[in-house]
Amino acid sequence: MALLEVTGLKKTYTTRFGGAQVHALVNVSFTVDTGEYVAVMGESGSGKTTLLNIVASLDKPTAGIVYLDGLNLGVIKDRAIAAFRRDNLGFVFQDFNLLDTFSIKDNILLPLVLANVSYDEMESRLTPLAHKLGISDILAKYPYEVSGGQKQRTAVARALIAKPKLVLADEPTGALDSKASDGLLKLFSEINDDGQTILMVTHSVKAASHAKRVMFIKDGMVFHQLYRAGKTTEQQFSAISDVLTAIATSGERDA
């Protein structure tokens, strides 16, 4: 069953001083099933972050509908949207977006606190999760005291603690060194193996090669899809590279 269904998505920005219209998304339709691990790839400006923002209900589409678990995001009232996001979506950002006024623990608990969960419940969810992510010993520290990889794992913990239906990751490895990236991608795969649906936006071939499916976006449209289907990470890596080369040399791009 499709957890996420996107049909005919279109997003047009008007530049501030009127005039030129920018078509970030032209016509995007795809579905993500429960338990899938999908990477969205594309060059800068291809519209992938816009897509993620719309799915995350941080932005509204010009046209088209996004269904999450059968629910039309467009009809949720503004007031309820924050709560909806809190309960159904988890976020992992490129620059972690941790709050420097909170300790690691409090950063992780933030969504639960906002959802008014009891403290005992928070504790019971936090302990196994922190253990699994290997951040149990830094819980009392503050974001500026830990490494980038630890920060990103904190962000993952924060995304997972509310038990969301869908985890959205925006360039999660963008600000990490290669070792920390490897760790994080391994972690994502593990989480996915546990049944967590993940939608990741990236332009790192390596990150995408870990996903079960790669979706290529170009000029606001889904250009191509690639299923891993039993291939090794290395094989997938070269397959993705081929597609990217094809995109870059296709000549259809406006200069």
Place this chain on the structure above:
Amino acid sequence: MIAMSYIILYLLTSNSLLSMKGGGTLKVVLIFGAIIIALFSVVIILYANSFLIKQRKRELGLYNILGMEKRHIAKVVSRELLYCAFVSIALGLGVGILFSKVVLLLLGAILDFNFGFGFEISPIAIIITVIGLVLTYGIALVWDLAKVGVSKPIELLRGGEVGEREPKTKWPIAVLGVLTLGAGYAMALTIKNPSAALGMFFIAVILVIIGTYCLFTAGSIAVLKLMRSNKRYYYKPKHFINVSGMLYRMRQNAVGLGNICILSTMILVMISSTVCLYYGMEDSLRNEYPNDVELFGSMSTQSYYEDVKSIVEEAIPMANCDISDYRCYRRLELTLGDDNGSLGNITEFMDVFGNSNECSVFIIPLEDYCDLQGVETSLKPNQVLAYSSDGSLDYDQVSIVGIKYDVKEVLTELNVEPYYNYLDIHAYYFVVADMDQLNVISDALSDRFYEYDTPRFSFYIGMNTDTEHEELLFNTISRTVTDYSSNSDVELASIYYRCIADARESYLGIYGGLFFLGICLGLVFMMAAVLIMYYKQISEGYSDRRRFEIMQQVGMTNSEVKGTIRSQVLTVFFLPLVAAGIHLMFAFPMLSRMFTVLSITNYNLFLVCTLVSFGVFAILYLIVYSLTARTYYKIVSSD
């Protein structure tokens, strides 16, 4: 900044104008005020400058990276500052000159003096102001250039994003804060003696200042950390964000908030007390001068009193004005120790601590009592009529320097001039049978206590009239009395007369000047406090923007964000105000006691002055708050 400069200017202008027209005490007061304002505006300009340069660090860093040499950046910065200085000086002078007349007229209204309608520009004031401002901007420039000079481009780029460390709880400081604040408050509350209050006030003020800073810096963090350690309280949406946000804010702002708190308290104390002094002036005058025109004479001979009395009574109609509260009586004035109706030499009644129950005793002959009250009564030589202004005297028998008298009656009313003493000394009045009894007491005193000179009897003549006629009446009386004295053998020095009108002028000079200064300084300080506040909030808005963005991403609603912002800004804003209010509350008893030294005993007046100043201050504060909150929210919510 511009506003600041014109305030200094107009003070200086009016100052120079005043020196032309004369007004000694006022001039001193104003010069003092001008110096304070000048120093203060220097501080404010420098503060605003450092704030602005901090905000622009990133921009300057970018310039540097894009290939501008430090030399060029320095040029840019100095040229900007030059324009800024030029504009603010020009504007400040313009506004200052325009408003100088208004302020002068205002001062005239306060001082009851007509300055006329001419318009003057004071070149000296302009020159002084310009020099002062140029120097200030010079310092600011040097500061900025030094900042640019030592900085590295990367640091400039990163600007404000230096890692935030969690504040440590400093329990000793928090405890010290509680102790010093408590001690200061306790002093303010317990000191009853006004003259002691004057000395202790500064100690109390210093204690409270220390306490305020300690509590704002360490105490607030300690409290917040305690709140945080209570898990069930802390992990609620509202508390969670507020407590951690405040913790972070307090680390940055505690000293600033302390400053504002102290500044606000100073403003409030200053304004309320100067307002009170001004409006309480008439009270104060009344306490010092119970009657508009007064004559004190020492009575060398019986006939001298009779003569002066008749001369004065003849002179009064010549002044051709209405007279009220005319009183004329002889008296023997003594300062004695009081031990339950036994009145004697103070030293005899001293306790082991050297304290004695001191009282002022007036002995009045029956004849004058009858005149004063317009009654007929009689007394035996061993009888007295007793009276005390506060009704504290109710003995059946009294002993005055060893002579025993029966109290025939305790009077409820005696038409003497009101007695005032800030030291809370009781005044007792005894009416004795005749002048012989006065002599008996006087002799007894000089026999028993060698340190007493033979007390001379004095007489008092006092009367009131309406304000316009005070001086006329006074001049008429003093002229006739002087004429009489020069024609008689009695030396003139033995008679002393005074008029409330003379005192009123000098009082008006001091109190009016202080009132004016209090309001001016109050306004300047208030502006400073408000500016600091505003800049603080705005700069915080920028750093908070990102935080609120993140919170919205993880599922905080817009209204929740608004609510948190409101409550945090509210706390930051009103913490100092509330603390200032509490300080003021505790300072109030001490201040009102100090006012009694200045002969202002109208407690209610001071209360009203204080409340009104606090109210006005709070309203202004509220306006600034709402402006700031709006700007802050705009900054935070803009994408």
